[in-house]
Amino acid sequence: MMTYKDTTLWKEAFNDKYGYIALRERLTNAFEIAHNNASFLLDKIRIDFPSLTIHDITHVDSLWQVASIIAGKDYQLNPLEGFILGCSFLIHDAALSYIAVGGKDSLRSTTEWKDFYSDYISKSDMTDEEKEYETDFRTIRYLHAKYAKDLCNQIFDRENGSTFYIIEDDELRKHLWQVIGDIAASHHWNMDKVKTLGNQIPALAGFPVDWRINPLKLACLLRCADAGHIDSGRAPDYLLKLLDINGVSRNHWEAQNKLSQIDIDTTNKSNVIIASNIAFSESDYAAWNVVYDAVMVLNNELIQSYEVLNNLPSPIPFQARRVSGAGSREELCKYVKTYGWFPCDANIHISNIEGVIKTLGGEKLYGKEKKVEYVVRELIQNARDAIVARKYLEEGFEGRIDVYIEEKDNNQWLIVKDNGIGMSMQTIKDYLLNFGRSFWASDLAKEENPGLASSGFKSVGQFGIGFYSIFMIASEVIVETRKYNESLNSNIKLRFPNGLCLRPIVSQCNGSSMNVSTIIKVCINPKEVIWKNIVKVHSGMSGVKDFNVPFKDILANITAGLDVDVYYNELGNSFGKIHVNIYSENFDKHQWLIDATYARHHEGQRYVKYIDSNYNRLRYIYFNEQIVGLAALNTLYQRHFSYMSIRTVGGLSTFSGDSGMGLYMGYISTEPETARRDGKFDTKILNEWVIEQYDILLKQGLTDSDKLWLPYNLCNFDIDMCDILMVYFANKSSLFSADLKSLLSLIAKGANLVFAIAPHGDDDRIDTYTDRERSINMLNENEYLFIPCTNSSFLNTEVKDNSYFNIISCIKAVAAKMELKIQFNLVDNKTHSGIGGRYKGLVLSCS
Numbered sequence: 001m002m003t004y005k006d007t008t009l010w011k012e013a014f015n016d017k018y019g020y021i022a023l024r025e026r027l028t029n030a031f032e033i034a035h036n037n038a039s040f041l042l043d044k045i046r047i048d049f050p051s052l053t054i055h056d057i058t059h060v061d062s063l064w065q066v067a068s069i070i071a072g073k074d075y076q077l078n079p080l081e082g083f084i085l086g087c088s089f090l091i092h093d094a095a096l097s098y099i100a101v102g103g104k105d106s107l108r109s110t111t112e113w114k115d116f117y118s119d120y121i122s123k124s125d126m127t128d129e130e131k132e133y134e135t136d137f138r139t140i141r142y143l144h145a146k147y148a149k150d151l152c153n154q155i156f157d158r159e160n161g162s163t164f165y166i167i168e169d170d171e172l173r174k175h176l177w178q179v180i181g182d183i184a185a186s187h188h189w190n191m192d193k194v195k196t197l198g199n200q201i202p203a204l205a206g207f208p209v210d211w212r213i214n215p216l217k218l219a220c221l222l223r224c225a226d227a228g229h230i231d232s233g234r235a236p237d238y239l240l241k242l243l244d245i246n247g248v249s250r251n252h253w254e255a256q257n258k259l260s261q262i263d264i265d266t267t268n269k270s271n272v273i274i275a276s277n278i279a280f281s282e283s284d285y286a287a288w289n290v291v292y293d294a295v296m297v298l299n300n301e302l303i304q305s306y307e308v309l310n311n312l313p314s315p316i317p318f319q320a321r322r323v324s325g326a327g328s329r330e331e332l333c334k335y336v337k338t339y340g341w342f343p344c345d346a347n348i349h350i351s352n353i354e355g356v357i358k359t360l361g362g363e364k365l366y367g368k369e370k371k372v373e374y375v376v377r378e379l380i381q382n383a384r385d386a387i388v389a390r391k392y393l394e395e396g397f398e399g400r401i402d403v404y405i406e407e408k409d410n411n412q413w414l415i416v417k418d419n420g421i422g423m424s425m426q427t428i429k430d431y432l433l434n435f436g437r438s439f440w441a442s443d444l445a446k447e448e449n450p451g452l453a454s455s456g457f458k459s460v461g462q463f464g465i466g467f468y469s470i471f472m473i474a475s476e477v478i479v480e481t482r483k484y485n486e487s488l489n490s491n492i493k494l495r496f497p498n499g500l501c502l503r504p505i506v507s508q509c510n511g512s513s514m515n516v517s518t519i520i521k522v523c524i525n526p527k528e529v530i531w532k533n534i535v536k537v538h539s540g541m542s543g544v545k546d547f548n549v550p551f552k553d554i555l556a557n558i559t560a561g562l563d564v565d566v567y568y569n570e571l572g573n574s575f576g577k578i579h580v581n582i583y584s585e586n587f588d589k590h591q592w593l594i595d596a597t598y599a600r601h602h603e604g605q606r607y608v609k610y611i612d613s614n615y616n617r618l619r620y621i622y623f624n625e626q627i628v629g630l631a632a633l634n635t636l637y638q639r640h641f642s643y644m645s646i647r648t649v650g651g652l653s654t655f656s657g658d659s660g661m662g663l664y665m666g667y668i669s670t671e672p673e674t675a676r677r678d679g680k681f682d683t684k685i686l687n688e689w690v691i692e693q694y695d696i697l698l699k700q701g702l703t704d705s706d707k708l709w710l711p712y713n714l715c716n717f718d719i720d721m722c723d724i725l726m727v728y729f730a731n732k733s734s735l736f737s738a739d740l741k742s743l744l745s746l747i748a749k750g751a752n753l754v755f756a757i758a759p760h761g762d763d764d765r766i767d768t769y770t771d772r773e774r775s776i777n778m779l780n781e782n783e784y785l786f787i788p789c790t791n792s793s794f795l796n797t798e799v800k801d802n803s804y805f806n807i808i809s810c811i812k813a814v815a816a817k818m819e820l821k822i823q824f825n826l827v828d829n830k831t832h833s834g835i836g837g838r839y840k841g842l843v844l845s846c847s
Contacts, residue, residue, distance in 0.1 A: 013082025044097035072319030095147035114454030145188035152177035254287035386420020422517035460650025561651030631666030728787035756831035766795035774832035
């Protein structure tokens with residue numbers, strides 16, 4: 001059987017032509033010992049992570065043959081380079097086991113492990129053990145190249161108690177472990193970083209001077225050989241049958257199991273061939289695509305290596321420059337065979353990308369109203385996420401967002417600045433310019449910001465489309481950004497000169513201040529919208545006049561629950577801080593509520609007066625130790641209640657607050673259900689706050705209005721108002737209000753109470769749109785019509801055990817305490833619907 005010593009590269013490296021027999025024997029002996037020692041570590045990989053394809057010593061030895069084919073039979077490699085390359089082969093994957101990283105506890109103490117684990121915390125379909133193992137696997141794959149860097153200088157323990165270094169020759173280890181470690185680690189670097197290895201290190205003292213080392217050449221050999229070793233030797237038949245491998249890992253095993261070893265294309269010797277010896281059936285579709293992806297990786301490595309090595313002062317390119325068939329799936333099918341189906345490049349694609357972005361990230365998502373407000377909100381959200389992320393990374397950091405409206409050359413500009421974490425070029429390419437791809441949950445976010453994912457940081461942005469809202473209003477967009485911990489001359493400038501375009505202009509520019517990380521400048525297109533310093537706000541209620549609001553208060557409403565300070569400058573006039581961080585000790589609840597709810601801009605001063613009298617009931621709402629609201633129960637009831645309740649996502653307004661009879665005044669955050677940020681309340685989160693608010697009102701003394709109206713708001717919470725709530729009811733002569741005990745006493749004397757049932761739906765809900773006058777006229781003597789205050793689930797008629805959920809369950813609970821036997825009967829043609837025609841009535845009587 002062929003061994004690594006039979007390969008052309010090994011024979012070239014330790015050829016007699018280099019002379020110095022003793023030095024060559026020293027290197028080969030040292031390598032043999034290292035080979036044996038590394039085998040001990042490599043054998044642990046399959047024990048710890050059996051779903052991985054073969055990474056043991058057979059994989060390492062095969063790299064010599066793969067590298068030989070890629071480099072070509074006459075490729076130059078001196079003995080020192082051969083030793084270093086061989087040791088790099090040995091350790092490049094050796095850290096894919098627990099022992100190589102210091103054990104499970106050591107691995108799980110790393111910031112990277114904690115960051116990856118945060119992705120699994122909320123997964124209810126996994127056990128804790130499965131979450132930990134999956135995190136181990138992801139972390140060790142992510143870190144193994146980094147750990148490989150130090151393996152040659154690390155002492156390891158055998159089961160028999162003995163210890164060893166991988167390289168036991170002290171002098172060779174002392175002088176070469178760093179370059180070996182760098183080359184081994186570089187197989188996970190990008191090519192720009194690989195170039196920093198350089199192309200010359202002089203030979204060790206005592207070795208021939210022409211045994212100089214070229215780390216760049218050796219690194220390219222390693223990365224190409226590693227990418228090219230995809231054959232059945234890495235997924236042998238006996239293990240494929242033995243191991244219980246599923247999912248993505250199964251596809252990788254099946255893919256490699258069917259492949260022959262890499263070979264030179266005899267029809268074009270600058271190419272290599274990856275070919276199958278077993279055809280892929282249709283059920284192997286996913287595995288075939290794994291092969292295609294692997295071929296593309298190898299092809300890319302060969303192209304890059306050729307460019308780098310051929311451009312050296314003394315070019316030393318490999319013989320292999322490409323993979324035959326890598327041009328398309330159809331081409332590769334000539335080498336990686338299929339039967340019963342054929343691969344083709346029939347990918348789902350979008351021919352009109354600009355149109356899709358405009359549709360999904362513009363008016364179709366946000367609507368035609370409030371365009372400027374939506375854009376400002378999305379930009380502030382991005383700035384907020386960047387700032388709060390930096391707060392988690394940098395203790396004591398205080399961020400700020402600055403919003404400007406400027407006029408320049410007769411154009412209006414909206415500008416948003418922040419001092420958050422900023423963006424790298426990689427972030428811009430992979431995420432900012434990638435519509436629908438969110439940065440914060442990505443591996444790049446973990447790589448650039450270690451510890452952030454596990455810190456508790458939660459971004460508001462989730463969908464990766466908010467930035468593109470700006471093109472609803474923009475004729476030009478400029479983005480300037482740099483990572484917060486980099487110098488001003490690292491600033492990246494991105495310019496969209498004509499609004500949305502697929503290829504913005506990218507350049508370097510000097511930043512203006514170390515206190516600014518990112519600036520977004522939007523030139524407002526007058527054909528789309530004209531910014532106004534006074535905005536007309538629709539009341540959202542019939543009978544209530546629309547009103548005008550200055551733009552600074554629009555910003556106060558948008559940022560109502562934000563955890564970052566916001567400053568505003570309008571046409572050169574500074575309004576200072578228009579929003580104070582909701583967590584700040586200097587937060588003024590009264591002023592905040594006045595500004596955020598537009599209270600002073602409504603006709604008259606009723607909202608201001610109401611806030612003056614009731615803001616002291618405001619209480620923070622907490623969930624998972626985070627503020628998710630600041631609100632008080634609404635007690636305005638039937639009086640108009642416009643813009644007093646602000647619904648937010650991540651503290652930013654959804655522009656969908658309640659009008660009419662709202663539950664609260666203030667703001668409450670919801671979880672977004674759509675990219676537009678529509679969301680709904682979780683009553684479980686609000687329950688504790690509601691109970692506290694109800695207790696405050698009880699201590700102040702409930703009014704009759706409270707007793708009549710509160711049940712309609714509190715019916716979904718753990719509050720029992722049965723004994724004190726009041727209801728309206730009427731007969732042909734009068735309108736009455738009474739508590740349930742008084743009402744039931746009337747029923748006990750022979751009266752009946754009629755509930756009008758809604759004509760739509762099948763749940764027999766009490767109707768709020770009854771033709772009251774006609775329904776009252778239909779009453780018999782000693783009958784009363786129930787008059788609802790407003791529409792809510794309090795009017796449901798379904799009764800749940802031990803629940804004070806609606807008016808019927810409350811009546812039954814009080815009747816039981818009074819020891820009254822009551823009954824409810826559905827009677828046809830008992831009431832008159834507001835939409836026309838007679839309909840059912842639910843009649844309460846004493847049996």
